[in-house]
Amino acid sequence: MLSDIEISRAATLHPIADIALRAGIPADAIEPYGHYKAKIDLGRLDPGDAAGKLILVTAINPTPAGEGKTTTSVGLADALNRIGKRTMLCLREPSLGPCFGTKGGAAGGGYAQVVPMEDINLHFTGDFHAITSAHNLLAAMIDNHVYWGNALDIDVRRVVWPRVADMNDRALRDIVQSLNGPGNGYPRQSGFEITVASEVMAILCLADGFADLEARLSRIVIGHTRDKRPVTARDLKADGAMAVLLAQAIKPNLVQTLEGNPALVHGGPFANIAHGCNSVIATRTGLKLADYVVTEAGFGADLGAEKFFDIKCRQAGLRPDAVVIVATVRALKMNGGIDKADLAHPDVDAVRRGAVNLVRHIENVRQFGVPAVVAINRFHTDSDAELAAIAAIAETHGSQAILCTHWSDGGAGAEDLARRVAEIAQTPSQFAPLYDDGIALFDKISTVATRIYRAEAAVAAPAVRAKLAQWEADGYGHLPVCIAKTQYSFSTDPALLGAPTGHIVSVRDVRLSAGAGFVVAICGAIRTMPGLPRVPAAESIRVDAEGLIEGLF
Structure with missing residues (x-):
């Protein structure tokens, strides 16, 4: 079985000018960074309306078993193009920290990748x-x-x-x-x-x-x-001077998928400590150029999707048309209490126990008025009975679970998903953010905690409440909130898997991001500077005798 980097290197990439032409971008609007990536000069694009359909890919809470949200985003975009839908992919840029730590890169995987993989995962366009x-x-x-x-x-x-x-x-x-x-x-x-x-x-x-x-x-x-x-x-x-340093960075980056479809990879906030979405500029550019835009939000839907809806869509006036919730048999079994070492053994009961996590995400997305479909990212160890259990559970809760094999088959393995997404996106969604601008800042935090995390309450020390009250007095009370918490659980305890209820969300600090336009609430033990694991990926990353990078995944 080839590794992601081996698959990436074996691909025949198209010159970036050809990718731009395919996307409807004129030659004088691209600023090449080598042969296979470029910046886009937005001033040279047709300033037409952003009329495309917006598809968000999100997921269940992440586990060490893996979910494959970026891989599914790439596979879905390729599949939509395969069935005749003019589609642009819009992703975040990877951070160097996770590449050399635990998580690895963020360019997709298998035969559903954006390329050049090494460039995107490392310094990219700076x-x-x-x-x-x-x-x-x-x-x-x-x-x-x-x-x-x-x-x-x-x-x-x-x-x-x-x-x-x-x-x-x-x-x-x-x-x-x-x-x-x-x-x-x-x-x-x-x-x-x-x-x-x-x-x-x-x-x-x-x-x-x-x-x-x-x-x-x-x-x-x-x-x-x-x-x-x-x-x-x-x-x-x-x-x-700060703006001068960002004059090039604000231009979206154009690359391609393994199947030669255009992708905009731009911006990269994490969803556990930030708002977790790619740039508004890239998303709007895609919506102008394509009939469909596939984008993703970081980590599970309780973090990335909520912030996509309540922060990005609110500020940018975007209206999403459909949501894809990525799940795997392996991750649901971990939510059902199975150790990672035992995930290869079929266990339908564990899938059913763990599926409460998936159900919670389906219910949460529905609160925003956007239709959702479940993408089962298949592993070779999945049994037919386990897959059938997920399909039945999704149907019981008003969604549909579609089996996808894009990791091994590229876009062809996600065509069923693409057809379903295109179908449900035809009916305008009833999208609305979770809370109104006018309610108090702590009430916004409490709304997310109780309605999305299903906590009994959010609590904060008097000093934290005083900060919020002062910001409201200073004119910042209309801002949305960006909750920083663990990505592994609906609660603030990363070990509390499944779909917990009745827990307490403790807000230990708040920060005003007046320029970004939101208030950050820091909860539990979450940190805004991660550490490296006991055995970081960096120990295995090197350049071999032929000048090729090894160990990057």
């Missing part, structure tokens, strides 16, 4: 480096302003802007900076987050153009003065 640089420029300008007299009277105890790095590095979570004398500035406690958690990343992904990008950057609140007035990036005169 977008993440630009975001990291823009974020850290603002951090440097904060400390520089304080060093040279602090004319804004910034209270260094109330600076909330950390630095970022696109790598899992737990040693940087909490640091003391500016040591070794006055020439290095004023010592203070600070820290690093991973680049995908940066508000700059969220801004890039939610902006509708360069002017909006710069305006959002200017609204970033970096901290407060000694008399508790907010200080913004505009106050520090940093917004213009």
Whole structure:
């Protein structure tokens, strides 16, 4: 059996100009980055309406058994093109941290990949480096302003802007900076987050153009003065330079699938600590160029899909037409209490026990008024009885489960799914966000906790409540909320699998992302700077004697 990277290398890629032509992008609108990837100059595209059908791919809660959400997104896009539907794929860019940690890359798998796989998973077109640089420029300008007299009277105890790095590095979570004398500035406690958690990343992904990008950057609140007035990036005169660093990064990236279909890969916030969706610019571009756009949201539907609906669609005025919920027999058995080592053994009862997780996601998607279909990403160890059990459970709960073999068969293995998606997308959805803009910020958090996570309640310390009340008084009460919590469970306890109810969602901190346009609620033990595992993937990644990268998956 060939590995993902071997399959990728064996493929015959088309010149990126040919992919652009197939997508309806004029030659003068592409800026090539080598032979097989390019930036798109949006100013040279026809400014037509974004009239395509929007299909979201989401999933059950992730497990070590794997679900294959990106693989299914690629397979579905290829399959829609195979059945005659002009389709564009819109994905997030992978972060270097997971590539060298546990999760690995995010370019799909098997015969449902976007390529060139190595480039996409590593430095790609430099977008993440630009975001990291823009974020850290603002951090440097904060400390520089304080060093040279602090004319804004910034209270260094109330600076909330950390630095970022696109790598899992737990040693940087909490640091003391500016040591070794006055020439290095004023010592203070600070820290690093991973680049995908940066508000700059969220801004890039939610902006509708360069002017909006710069305006959002200017609204970033970096901290407060000694008399508790907010200080913004505009106050520090940093917004213009930050925008300059992002001038290329804001242009969407064009690549291709293994079957030669166009794909826009742009932006990459994680859904467990950020809002988890690719850029609005890429999605809107796809909707202008194609009849169907297939996009994904990170992790399970309780995180990625909820934020896609309540943040991205709300801000961008998007109306999704259908949702695909990816599930596997293996992952449902883990939710049913089976250890990873025993997943190859058929166990219909375990599938039925674990299917409560799938049912919960079906019910949750229905709350947004969008029809959902279940994609069973098949593994060779799945038994017919296990697959039949999933199909029966999905049907009982008003959905349909469709068997897919895109990992081994490419787009041909997802044609049944494509036909069903195209069918249900013909009827306009009744999409609506979960909550109204006008309710209080903590009520928004509570709404997500009780209606999506099925918690008994959300709780927060008085200091957290006071922050929310102050932000409401400052005019930020209309913003949606972005809940940062574990991706492994509906609760804040990653070990609580299945479909728990009656648990408590404890909000330990809140952060204002005024530029991105949401409030982040940090729950449980979730961290915005991950660490590497005991045996990181980096130990096996190398360049062989022929100059080829090995160990990247």
